[in-house]
Amino acid sequence: MPKRVLVIGAGFAGLAAATSLADKGFDVTILEKNSIPGGRARVFEAEGFTFDMGPSWYWMPDVFDTYFARFGKKTSDYYNLVRLDPSYKVVFGPDEAVDLPAGLDNLEILFEGIEPGSGVRLRQFLKQASYKYEVGMNKFVWKPSRSVTEFLSLKLLFDVTRLDVFQSFASHARKFFTHPRLLEIVEFPVLFLGATPENTPAMYSLMNYAEMALGTWYPMGGMHEIVKAMVRLAEEKGVKILLNQTVKKIDIHKKTAHRVITTEGIFETDVVVAGADYNHVETSLIDETNRNYDDAYWKSRVMAPSSLLFYLGVNKRLPRLLHHNLFFDEDFKVHAQEIYETPRWPSKPLFYASAPSKTDPGIAPEGCENLFLLIPVAPDLTDDEATREHYYNLIMDRLEAYVGEDIRNHIVFKRSYAHNDFKQDYNAFRGNAYGLANTLRQTAILKPSLKNKQVSNLFYTGQLTVPGPGVPPSLISGLVVADEVAREFN
Numbered sequence: 001m002p003k004r005v006l007v008i009g010a011g012f013a014g015l016a017a018a019t020s021l022a023d024k025g026f027d028v029t030i031l032e033k034n035s036i037p038g039g040r041a042r043v044f045e046a047e048g049f050t051f052d053m054g055p056s057w058y059w060m061p062d063v064f065d066t067y068f069a070r071f072g073k074k075t076s077d078y079y080n081l082v083r084l085d086p087s088y089k090v091v092f093g094p095d096e097a098v099d100l101p102a103g104l105d106n107l108e109i110l111f112e113g114i115e116p117g118s119g120v121r122l123r124q125f126l127k128q129a130s131y132k133y134e135v136g137m138n139k140f141v142w143k144p145s146r147s148v149t150e151f152l153s154l155k156l157l158f159d160v161t162r163l164d165v166f167q168s169f170a171s172h173a174r175k176f177f178t179h180p181r182l183l184e185i186v187e188f189p190v191l192f193l194g195a196t197p198e199n200t201p202a203m204y205s206l207m208n209y210a211e212m213a214l215g216t217w218y219p220m221g222g223m224h225e226i227v228k229a230m231v232r233l234a235e236e237k238g239v240k241i242l243l244n245q246t247v248k249k250i251d252i253h254k255k256t257a258h259r260v261i262t263t264e265g266i267f268e269t270d271v272v273v274a275g276a277d278y279n280h281v282e283t284s285l286i287d288e289t290n291r292n293y294d295d296a297y298w299k300s301r302v303m304a305p306s307s308l309l310f311y312l313g314v315n316k317r318l319p320r321l322l323h324h325n326l327f328f329d330e331d332f333k334v335h336a337q338e339i340y341e342t343p344r345w346p347s348k349p350l351f352y353a354s355a356p357s358k359t360d361p362g363i364a365p366e367g368c369e370n371l372f373l374l375i376p377v378a379p380d381l382t383d384d385e386a387t388r389e390h391y392y393n394l395i396m397d398r399l400e401a402y403v404g405e406d407i408r409n410h411i412v413f414k415r416s417y418a419h420n421d422f423k424q425d426y427n428a429f430r431g432n433a434y435g436l437a438n439t440l441r442q443t444a445i446l447k448p449s450l451k452n453k454q455v456s457n458l459f460y461t462g463q464l465t466v467p468g469p470g471v472p473p474s475l476i477s478g479l480v481v482a483d484e485v486a487r488e489f490n
């Protein structure tokens, strides 16, 4: 009889873990609380618009290719990827914006035009970043990080100094560029990691390599196409995906998980892989005595920001926007302080506007624009309708000033989403959107462990454990945990 594995949660990590385990011969069932799979990458339709609810940037296409290749498939078997050119727009004010072209030659020309000499330095910066990408994405992130010895054995294979682990990203970037606009452009990808450039190791310039050299892509139909592809592949491998199954308890007897109890039934198992929020699993699904970490540990974690989101259907096109638009028209330092140091609703936030209907007319009615607005905010803030509306108007003023036309009177669909929704929909710790910040003290073996230290057959996967937040790392997390389960239980 094949061993049974129950996977909690059908996010990217849960789907990847389940598919890989089924491929290795396990009998795998996913228990998912929501009515559709995908977790933070769910989708909804309204008034003829199709809204991706979470991720919108498709970076590191090689990771997705590796994922499907592992099962003898190609990304193109499932969805049609297009590279965006320009990659994105950075708005510095109503009359000042820069469009970032795809391709290094054109980027160099752009940089050179802003700061003479910076074109060549960009090439040098990216050459270093490519080494970090090579080592980081091909070696580091595939380590289960259960012991420091995993990394010691790698030491002989690469040059540690070139990885820049102990220098901050901010000081590294300033060795190459001085113009404030260029610094904002190179520091932007680091914001994905959930910490300020001052608190992020310079190793993460690998993100610049990912963005500038490997490009910004989009799967036609939307980001949820990736989820659909993964579900198809999982089911081809024999994974059973049970939706509307909220897990209430993992039954543990003599340090072994035997059963998982959901709102709908009881499931016997040999192994549990928890892909739901790590903190939720520890505090709500198992007894305190079996937890890996206590409340003080969780309190001391630096979280990546949460988000206030707006999904908007607009009954006209907005020619001045690109697919991705970053509004860096306020002081990032003040906003960052209001996220990390003195957490509060921000006074003048930066925000991100995505109009995927620029690339994909199929996700909006003809002549309309599909708009997604995101303000990064501190986790755990008081979230109410009046606050959401205040920020809606605040960023709409700036968006309208930039596009040079009225938007508010052309909204035919509007939905907001913030902390309370993250908690309700995903049991998100402190209403987090993208997990733990990638600071030096929360990297690799210093992240919450992917194995329960007391319960012999309970594993964790997803954005709160290794390697970290983001779609590619979550996918990798699922594959890494599957290898660990197979190593111990095959």
Ligand SMILES: Cc1cc2nc3c(=O)[nH]c(=O)nc-3n(C[C@H](O)[C@H](O)[C@H](O)COP(=O)(O)OP(=O)(O)OC[C@H]3O[C@@H](n4cnc5c(N)ncnc54)[C@H](O)[C@@H]3O)c2cc1C
Pocket: 008, 009, 010, 011, 012, 013, 014, 031, 032, 033, 034, 037, 038, 039, 040, 041, 053, 054, 055, 056, 057, 058, 059, 245, 246, 247, 248, 275, 276, 277, 280, 307, 309, 374, 425, 426, 427, 433, 434, 461, 462, 463, 464, 468, 469, 470, 471, 472, 474
């Ligand atoms: C607004 C937003 C924008 C983002 N933008 C990007 C981007 O552009 N690019 C990028 O790469 N990444 C982006 N991310 C990050 C990325 O989406 C996440 O890191 C990734 O989706 C996390 O996947 P996961 O599988 O770890 O977790 P999740 O997607 O949260 O999956 C966990 C699953 O567990 C389920 N669950 C929870 N509790 C239970 C329970 N008790 N019983 C059963 N099931 C349960 C949840 O319903 C969920 O389906 C973004 C995230 C957000 C929120």
